[in-house]
Amino acid sequence: DGGITQSPKYLFRKEGQNVTLSCEQNLNHDAMYWYRQDPGQGLRLIYYSQIVNDFQKGDIAEGYSVSREKKESFPLTVTSAQKNPTAFYLCASSPSDSLSYEQYFGPGTRLTVT
């Protein structure tokens, strides 16, 4: 089955620790995205990548970092510089950077930092 996997589903960390969220897709999509979701805020774009070894900041990139070494993988690191990291994180992909293509979403990772 083709799709996007995110692991783990729930993640708990202590304040001050970096944490990496996994995102893998086997849809052969070129573009991948990371969103943060907070109640009542909708989805906010953190980073996106349209091609391997290239990525761009989204609207709320501060305190986050990404890499795109393989087409199928786009891990997100939440660093200790992110002031309020507790949130639901969603990874998505799309077949190209065409405007008419919808994005396909993974199941999400809920990160809790205490």
Place this chain on the structure above:
Amino acid sequence: AQSVTQLGSHVSVSEGALVLLRCNYSSSVPPYLFWYVQYPNQGLQLLLKYTTGATLVKGINGFEAEFKKSETSFHLTKPSAHMSDAAEYFCAVSDYGGSQGNLIFGKGTKLSVKP
């Protein structure tokens, strides 16, 4: 710049009643529009999309939406609500200002269905 406004953060309907979730967009060029559904603690699933052509778009689970350029609207409807429709719904528009392929999402509307 593109933007999306979803009117009503919470909508409650009775089972069997009409579902109407409102979405207005702002775009300087012909938009591509999407509706997604999210069940608790899950990712988003595409319900339907409008790109070009017919302005009435049919999606999954009996939902449909009509693109009205004059009203800059893309409201989502379903004739008869089912308990399983209870979820959060997001309207989105393609982001012409940013990189192609990016979507701008509304803040979402949570739909409750009363028995």
